[in-house]
Amino acid sequence: EWNHCVGRLSGVAREAAVGSKLADLLSEASASVLQDALRASADGAVAGCPIQLRLRAAGGTDPIGLVVSMTAQLDGAGKAVGVVCFAQVLQAAQKPEAADGKHICVKTRGMVMHELRSPLHGIIGLATTLSQDESPMQRPLRLIVTTAERVLELVTNLMDYWNLADDPNQEALCDPIDFPTLVNECMTRCEQAKDKRGKPMKKDSVNIVREVPSKLPMIYGDPQGLGQLLYHLVMNALKFTQQGQVRISVAASSTNGIDVVVEDTGIGISKGSIKRVFEPFQQEDPSESRRYEGIGLGLAIVSEVVRLHGGTVNVNSQPDKGTTFIVSL
Template sequence: MIRSLYTRVVLIFLVSVIGGTLLSFFIATWAFREQLNENLRLPMLYFGEDVAQIYKSQPDDEADAFVSGMRQLSTYHVRIYESRDRFRAYGELNGASSVVITPEQIERVLAGEQVQNNPNGLTVTLVGLPFSTDTGRKALFVEPIGSPSAVFIVKWLLSFSAYALAAGCVVILVAAFFLVRPIQKLTTATRRIAEGDFDVKLDIRQKGELGTLARSFEQMIRELRQAETMRRDFVSNVSHEVQSPLTSISGYAVALKQVKLSEEQRVRYLDIIIEEAGRISKLSSGLLKLSALEAPSPHFRREPLQLDEQIRRVVIALQPQWTPRRIGFELDLPDIRLTGDRDQLDQVWTNLIGNAIKFSPDGGQIGIRMTADADRVTVRVEDQGIGIAPEDRERVFERFFKADRSRSRKYEGSGLGLAIVKQIVTLQGGEISVESRPGHGAVFVVSLPREPQN
């Protein structure tokens, strides 16, 4: 079995071209055989008629002398029969064998009939025509000297086809090399990617289908490289987020084994262990939630809901967080209904408003405003907190990303909340963005369709 694509391309081309050339040659020959025969017969017939006219208009001796000196005898061989056994020949055959004229053909021409030899259907090798002089009826036969022109044309066409095929083979060998080389590069790149090497450059500049394939492959490489980077970051972040509470749990569990501990110390250590275990539990729940949302077919239960009432209930549910810190709310929530997953959207508002409370200063103000048009609803959650640096705004929705690592212990969290929010909003057919400056708070803007999108 031929496995090389290069060999397959070359063989397919050769078979197609050779087969097509031969088929076209035979079809063209069959279609134009009548014209070839006519083109050969007419010059011989006209020459024979001229010779016959000479004999009709002049005495035989003068006619013989005139015909013997004709320049056309370098092209044609002439035989004139007075009977089956008596004839005169004009013109040299130059070593070529003469066409055999049968007695039957002589008798037919002497009887006043024209004859011709057409042995292979393509070439006329002999023309016989009658003429009469004062000495009686004669039979004049004309045959071409050398190869008939039709045979020459056929040989020339075959030679031309052979040279054309040879040149075509050379061209296709070179062209196929350049055609297959990008695919070979893609194959090598695929093998390297399979081995984990994503630093692959194709350097394929062709246009058309191969160029499109190369561009798509390069895009795939970039996405795979990004996915691999995200995977490594994910493993690193999970390890970091889990290691810290596990270290605390392990350390305080060892401390609890000490005999000389006061009840107050024992309770404090247990509280720390419970708190750190809760951090791990929240991290695990967040990861499971994000994994479920990123599944190919996440489960969503869409139903009509009163969005303004849902946001008000979330604010009331979070009252234990904002009341002790004297944080106020400025609500602008008109009566708006939309269709969506109630539980998922409830998590969106809980997370956004919870973050606003977490990062707002004591005595601060949080604004929640909602507007709508015929197709979409926009919700803005604004706080007066520490804000987000410009270089961090594009990354706040990444998993485990924390805008201010130096304050990560002060503002507890796993860094999964906004990633979950973004995934929910996206699956609802909406968009989320952030506007912020350091020291001037942050505004999270959520835009949702009023009806589910297909």
């Protein structure tokens, strides 16, 4: 994968990067380091130590720093058949003005998040490969995959929120977005999501209704961020809805934009809690014995993505009746 952030920083579009050799995109010295690290990772079954590489940038600007972790991908017989790599851009570390305490904290936090995510990718890859063989361990291995994916999502949410909230003056990408396709991709992801017990987030008693016309005004923005927005709104609705429906509708607005509505027939939100639903780490029931999982970051990410795109988000809710979120872009 080659996301929009690294594409913007390097000047290499995703279409040009995917399928090419990573070594061809690195500085000469880094390409040699990469080859040595790949060989070492392929010889072992555990994740190797992270390495630092330099990615060439377009226009002759300074190379971009990457921290890369690797782990061998094994088949059912324990033979290495490939290497899984995970890389994170260390853009902030290259800025001379980033020497103050806040930026050092941001850099350190990014390194910590990377160190948490890298072994999780290795666990998921290895357990997925092993679970493909019929054996008494297949079910426990699949549970390992589900649990690791859940932890990975929590870590990713933390990193996403901090990246959005740390710099309130950052500008959103301005890429054209095919919103119907974005909705379809989001719904597929949500329908496949599982809870901490490995059960589908969507209950059998809940119907998902989509009302998305094929033609909508063109929206320009960050596809990844808006994908996060949709995902968190729909997952929030599925989490708190035991029966009835979750409806997502998209329509052209009077301001040449679009309105996105996510409506559910779930438990609703009390009047006293509505005003803080978009605050980070907030849940209506904060007790350790609470029924619903999560750390209270989904709607905070929604709020930050909407702010970054200059839009608005509003919520209407009645306890025991349901909740409606309305996003205008």
